[in-house]
Every structure is written in C-alpha cells, then in structure tokens.
Amino acid sequence: MEKFLTVVIPCLNEEKTIGICIEKCLKIFKEYNIDGEVLISDNGSTDNSVSIAEALGARVVHCVDKGYGNTLRCGFKAADSKFVLMGDADNTYDFLEIPLLLNKMDDNIDMVIGTRLKGNIEKGAMPVLNRFLGTPVLTFVLNLLYGTKISDSQCGMRLMRKASLDKIEFKTTGMEFASELLVEFVKHKFTITETPISLLKGIENRIPHLNPWRDGMRHLIYLIKERFLLF
Numbered sequence: 001m002e003k004f005l006t007v008v009i010p011c012l013n014e015e016k017t018i019g020i021c022i023e024k025c026l027k028i029f030k031e032y033n034i035d036g037e038v039l040i041s042d043n044g045s046t047d048n049s050v051s052i053a054e055a056l057g058a059r060v061v062h063c064v065d066k067g068y069g070n071t072l073r074c075g076f077k078a079a080d081s082k083f084v085l086m087g088d089a090d091n092t093y094d095f096l097e098i099p100l101l102l103n104k105m106d107d108n109i110d111m112v113i114g115t116r117l118k119g120n121i122e123k124g125a126m127p128v129l130n131r132f133l134g135t136p137v138l139t140f141v142l143n144l145l146y147g148t149k150i151s152d153s154q155c156g157m158r159l160m161r162k163a164s165l166d167k168i169e170f171k172t173t174g175m176e177f178a179s180e181l182l183v184e185f186v187k188h189k190f191t192i193t194e195t196p197i198s199l200l201k202g203i204e205n206r207i208p209h210l211n212p213w214r215d216g217m218r219h220l221i222y223l224i225k226e227r228f229l230l231f
C-alpha cells in the first residue's frame with residue numbers, strides 16, 4: 001500500500017548534517033503517527049553521507065546525473081506515497097516543522113511551499129545578497145510573469161501531491177529546478193499556498209554548493225524564456 005509521506009532529501013556530501021535531518025523526520029513520523037519514509041537522493045557523495053543515511057534506516061537512491069534538479073527528479077520518481085516533501089540535507093530547513101506544511105495541505109491544494117521571509121531566519125542563515133536581492137527579485141519576477149502570489153520562490157522546503165508531480169515533465173537539471181517546479185505547477189493549474197517556516201544557520205564553515213550569481217542568472221533566464229515560449 002502506498003505510504004502517506006515521502007521526505008525526499010537531495011544530498012551531495014552532507015555527512016555532518018544528513019543524520020540530524022533524518023532523525024528529525026523520524027521523530028515527527030513517530031510523534032504524529034505518520035506513515036512516512038525518508039528517501040535520500042544521493043548525487044555521488046564521496047563522504048560518509050550514504051552510510052549514515054542507511055544506518056538510520058533511510059532509503060537511498062543514487063542519482064548519477066549531476067545537479068540539484070536532477071537529484072530531486074530522481075527522488076520524486078522513486079517516491080511511492082500520496083505526498084512528497086522536499087528539503088535540503090544541510091540542516092537549514094527544520095524538518096521538525098513538517099507539520100506546519102501538512103496542516104496547510106487539503107483537498108484543494110497541490111503544493112504548500114515554505115516562506116522563510118515571513119518566518120524566522122536565524123542570524124547569519126541567509127547571506128545578505130540572497131535575502132535582500134536574489135530571493136526578492138526572483139520571487140517578484142515569478143509573480144509578475146506567472147501570476148503567482150508567493151513570497152519566497154527560492155524556498156526549498158515544499159510539500160506536494162505525488163499525483164501532481166507525476167503529471168509534469170521536467171527539463172531543468174540545476175538549481176533553476178526550484179523555479180521550474182513552480183512554473184510547472186502554474187502551467188498545470190495546480191494550486192499553491194504557502195506557510196511561514198524557519199531557516200536555520202546549518203553548520204559553520206560549510207562550503208556552499210550554490211553559486212549566487214551563476215545560479216541566480218540561470219533562474220532568471222529560465223523564468224523569462226519559459227514565459228515567452230508559453231503564451
């Protein structure tokens with residue numbers, strides 16, 4: 001029988017934090033009596049991420065194609081549940097807040113996306129450039145071009161109906177997948193709502209995978225190109 005919830009966590013060398021993320025999910029499954037599974041979509045980690053995940057009882061799928069988008073797409077495909085929740089492996093999204101997203105989900109909703117900008121951002125958790133330029137600009141452009149009304153398009157913690165995901169044919173492979181996912185929901189006339197969530201600081205001295213200018217531009221180019229292909 002299909003499960004209720006699969007938490008899909010994309011992972012590339014996150015041995016310091018992957019364990020905390022999985023433990024938080026399991027705690028919530030237990031506390032709220034959720035028939036859930038943690039699914040790690042690993043993108044070729046060379047550290048101990050995979051063994052840590054397996055030791056904690058998470059299911060691991062290995063995604064050979066590089067990139068954040070490819071990794072999530074592998075995870076979505078492997079999920080077998082009514083709902084899929086995505087969130088990063090760097091302990092910046094707080095999986096203890098899964099119930100906040102579940103509470104907002106109902107029969108009329110296809111995606112609940114978190115909003116860090118209306119929630120609580122731990123000091124130092126989001127670089128100033130992302131917070132006051134990158135995220136607001138990309139969110140503004142998405143809302144303008146696609147008629148959405150969300151406040152944090154770059155938020156990577158999202159709860160979605162698996163049946164909706166299955167109807168989408170994704171094309172992007174990198175960080176711009178975060179935008180494509182929203183655009184595809186709009187194109188399919190799926191409903192999106194949001195809920196405030198926290199952003200944690202994660203760990204000190206982590207080398208970010210994100211390259212703000214390059215990835216920001218990839219989002220922007222995707223959003224504009226796709227809009228003019230569409231209508």
Ligand SMILES: Nc1nc2c(ncn2[C@@H]2O[C@H](COP(=O)(O)OP(=O)(O)OP(=O)(O)O)[C@@H](O)[C@H]2O)c(=O)[nH]1
Pocket residue numbers: 009010011012013014043066067068071087088089090092156175207208209210
């Ligand atoms: N950036 C990136 N992340 C990947 C990739 N494959 C898997 N991931 C995972 O995707 C998640 C998001 O990556 P992050 O580097 O945290 O990206 P971000 O949150 O946008 O930016 P920072 O936290 O500021 O680096 C993490 O859990 C990564 O381990 C990849 O090829 N690139």
Ligand SMILES: [Mg+2]
Pocket residue numbers: 088090092
């Ligand atoms: Mg991160």
